[in-house]
Amino acid sequence: MSRRHTNARHTTNLDDTLSLNPVFVRPGESTELPKFTIPDGMSLPETAYQIVHDEAMLDGNARLNLATFVTTWMDDEARRLYAETYDKNMIDKDEYPQTAAIEDRCWRIIADLWHVPDVDNAIGTSTIGSSEAAMLGGLALKRHWQTRRRAEGKPTDRPNLVLSTAVQVCWEKFLNYFEVEPRWVPVTEEHFVFDGHDLESYVDENTIGVVAIMGVTFNGLYEPVKTIAKKLDEIERRTGLDVKIHVDAASGGMIAPFCQPDLEWDFRVPRVVSINTSGHKYGLVYPGLGWIVWGDTDALPDSMVFHCSYLGGDMPTLALNFSRPGAQVLLQYYNFLRLGRAGFRQIQQSSLDVAGYLSSSIARLGPFELVSKGDTIPVFAWRLKPGYTDKWTLYDLSDRLRMKGWLVPAYPMADDLAEMTLQRIVVRAGLSHDLATALLHDIDSEVAFLDALDSPMPREGTGSHFHH
Numbered sequence: 001m002s003r004r005h006t007n008a009r010h011t012t013n014l015d016d017t018l019s020l021n022p023v024f025v026r027p028g029e030s031t032e033l034p035k036f037t038i039p040d041g042m043s044l045p046e047t048a049y050q051i052v053h054d055e056a057m058l059d060g061n062a063r064l065n066l067a068t069f070v071t072t073w074m075d076d077e078a079r080r081l082y083a084e085t086y087d088k089n090m091i092d093k094d095e096y097p098q099t100a101a102i103e104d105r106c107w108r109i110i111a112d113l114w115h116v117p118d119v120d121n122a123i124g125t126s127t128i129g130s131s132e133a134a135m136l137g138g139l140a141l142k143r144h145w146q147t148r149r150r151a152e153g154k155p156t157d158r159p160n161l162v163l164s165t166a167v168q169v170c171w172e173k174f175l176n177y178f179e180v181e182p183r184w185v186p187v188t189e190e191h192f193v194f195d196g197h198d199l200e201s202y203v204d205e206n207t208i209g210v211v212a213i214m215g216v217t218f219n220g221l222y223e224p225v226k227t228i229a230k231k232l233d234e235i236e237r238r239t240g241l242d243v244k245i246h247v248d249a250a251s252g253g254m255i256a257p258f259c260q261p262d263l264e265w266d267f268r269v270p271r272v273v274s275i276n277t278s279g280h281k282y283g284l285v286y287p288g289l290g291w292i293v294w295g296d297t298d299a300l301p302d303s304m305v306f307h308c309s310y311l312g313g314d315m316p317t318l319a320l321n322f323s324r325p326g327a328q329v330l331l332q333y334y335n336f337l338r339l340g341r342a343g344f345r346q347i348q349q350s351s352l353d354v355a356g357y358l359s360s361s362i363a364r365l366g367p368f369e370l371v372s373k374g375d376t377i378p379v380f381a382w383r384l385k386p387g388y389t390d391k392w393t394l395y396d397l398s399d400r401l402r403m404k405g406w407l408v409p410a411y412p413m414a415d416d417l418a419e420m421t422l423q424r425i426v427v428r429a430g431l432s433h434d435l436a437t438a439l440l441h442d443i444d445s446e447v448a449f450l451d452a453l454d455s456p457m458p459r460e461g462t463g464s465h466f467h468h
């Protein structure tokens with residue numbers, strides 16, 4: 001595997017033509033193609049292929065990308081299945097009733113993993129990712145609140161949602177696009193995750209719901225869903241306000257059922273009405289797949305569901321997009337059949353083991369202090385010990401590692417702790433113990449290099465490579 005630095009090619013977009021080596025084009029074929037306008041004539045398929053292939057090669061090496069949560073490897077049978085089904089459109093439920101039926105099986109399997117009391121009274125769907133799923137979950141909460149308020153003859157113009165400032169950006173989009181006021185709960189040194197403290201000061205009659213995160217993007221930690229629910233129970237007892245929870249389990253939704261089966265965060269907690277996860281994260285499917293399940297059909301307002309009768313029965317559809325790929329849904333089903341509970345547990349546990357090995361080794365290096373260990377989802381973050389050095393920062397270390405091919409982002413913690421710089425590793429299947437050892441070796445030698453500097457690293461813009 002090449003460990004060369006291949007990613008800093010920001011200049012490739014500056015020229016506005018693509019130059020082709022004349023050796024590789026047919027006599028008479030142009031050796032230049034415009035980059036930003038459509039070419040006048042045709043190219044041979046080999047020529048066009050080679051151009052796109054070579055450009056895509058300049059992207060970073062997926063195996064060394066420890067920034068992303070998204071699946072970068074599937075086995076040969078999965079790839080064959082993908083190649084056989086990339087023409088399927090998920091929305092064509094009449095043309096592809098079997099793909100639709102498999103989608104149905106998948107969300108039921110997921111609903112069961114999340115302990116819905118009665119699968120036949122639950123409802124779910126695939127989406128493009130957790131972002132679309134979050135929009136749908138948020139909209140359902142908003143619609144519900146509006147319907148109830150209207151029935152009570154009360155105004156519906158000031159909906160708010162209670163959530164941590166450490167939410168993933170999709171929630172900021174939801175609030176912005178669907179005009180819901182955020183009630184941000186700040187993260188602090190004492191409350192490093194949202195844990196329901198002071199919840200009564202955020203919740204009121206205009207609150208459409210509370211979001212709890214199973215696997216905070218910044219550090220991998222779980223927000224304690226059950227504790228938050230207890231707090232809401234107390235609030236209901238005191239005020240009569242019945243506020244529901246949506247769990248954003250983009251990562252944790254596919255880890256906790258296999259590796260922390262006794263942790264109650266899902267539909268075992270009655271206040272949880274809906275949960276999303278990313279099939280393309282720890283669902284182990286290539287990009288383009290999310291899931292959402294409502295534990296009770298009543299939690300999903302009928303007005304959001306469009307009914308199609310193509311399948312003879314009643315096929316409810318709800319989605320922001322119309323057309324989207326169906327292949328990923330088939331790949332999710334493939335994973336469920338191929339791996340079963342035992343296979344998922346084994347893969348996720350070995351990622352957790354590698355995360356534990358990496359985090360404990362990084363803690364022992366000296367300069368670092370862990371903010372999480374990677375024992376929830378296999379994601380952990382650390383910071384420099386306060387006062388350790390004024391010569392370098394985690395941004396410098398990130399840059400040094402990038403020169404060796406590793407993508408290990410440094411970034412500021414969420415709003416209220418933005419002065420705290422974190423560095424994070426996302427362990428995915430494919431980051432083996434051996435590769436982890438090689439990474440530790442590189443971190444160790446780059447730290448030694450930075451520590452040996454005579455004067456501080458020059459400060460420029462701290463380009464963050466943070467991936468949500």
Ligand SMILES: *Cc1c(COP(=O)(O)O)cnc(C)c1O
Pocket residue numbers: 069128129130131132168170213215216217248249250251278289290468
């Ligand atoms: C990744 C992530 C999202 C967004 O998911 P996509 O599938 O990339 O759209 C939302 N919330 C959390 C907590 C995440 O980690």
